[in-house]
Amino acid sequence: MATSRLFITALFAFSSISMATPIENLRTLFVPAPTGRAIEPRSSSATGWHKRSEPHPDGSSYVVKQENLVLGLGRSTRREPEGFTVAFFKPDVAIDAMGKVLKVKADDFSALVDKAYETVGLPQSDLFGNLWSVKQPVSDLAIDRLLTAGSSSSIDQQHIISVYGHDGVTRELEEPVGGYTELPESLNDILTLGKEAREDYIFGEEDTAVVDAANAVLRKP
Template sequence: MPPSSGRIVRLCLSPSLPPAKSAHSVCYYAKLAFVRPLFFAFTAFIGAYFLFFRSPSFRSSSTNRFGEDYFAMSLPSAKGWHARAHMHPSSATFVPSRGKLVFAVLLNAPADPEGFTVALFRPDVAVDARGRILQVQPDDFAALADLAEQVNRLPETGSFMTAWRVAHDRTDQPIDRLFVPVPGGKEIKQTSVQGWHPEKKKLKTPVADYTELPAVLHKLLGDIKEARTDYQRGQEENKDLIDQIKALVQFE
């Protein structure tokens, strides 16, 4: 009577009892039946790896996507900073200066073509869209300053106003213009985002290895927009101050 399949496996895999001569052929085919599917599966995996996972397009897109997702989780956050800030005790004597400027953000939009969003000055001052002079909490100030410094290290886009263009169906999107002084010099670098959206990040035109808006730029603008809370055009509380800040960054 031929041996059962369970007996064949035990016989062939036994570490102590070698199979009888009559069982050699049975063991051979049993091992072949066991190994062959593993061999073909391994070969298929290697082929798929080199054809798909190692392709330049996959490496570029996946590295960008997964790397940005991980990077976004490690970014400093200043969410809620505007609500935590309060009127600055030295607002009556505050004078904006380029030497203390951390960054300023202007807005070009159909409804507000020469808009102003916010400016940050050392050691703890923020001027919001209404022209109010606020004292920012230390942790929030440090987070905003850190994000702005990281944005300044992003690659050039080659576009007018160094614009990162988020893909939209409509073209008349607002442009947020970020101005950050370059350390050790008088230059102020401009980085713009056309069509910032809390959820949409895909770029209309890729920049270097980026197919989506960089996480640090998306995060910074999201936090900054809190400065436009309760803002209504034409009802600024200190328009002269806003004009002075605009002159600091638009000095050409």
């Protein structure tokens, strides 16, 4: 029943999203650990990146380009089926959930990208959208969708992982994925870091023009 409920939730949340073909091309770009699993991070050196970032000089006139996308985090709930958390663009640019365009510290940007790439070697789940489901005592929780771009702007080189019920603390999975019974530390870390971009979020008060432009490249069919 739990698996069925989560599958239905995933279909609802992502019914209008075209999911990219995941890791086939990325396998030639990113080499996983010898066990076939992604290398786990040793620390979260990028913690606090959002507070350390400064307003980008271009502000809301910043031009979002698909080819500059490095990684991003979407969010799906009943209220926000195509919600947006953050998108990172080269060089060292982030757009947060409020639509603020930020200049990220170079060291923070590199650390964030490294952590995202650590998830590329993870196994895929059997659920729609490569969904990993964290075991939680309640239902109808958010689904976070991590997108990591490849070495080109091709949609076929995007790697996607979706996580239901992530809270940064609980890691036990509803069902094992490729031998994992807990959410991998690398995946837990990058989701937690990405969500720093929602720390000032107020629903309905975001810069919709900027958010829509950034969200469009995350969900480009």
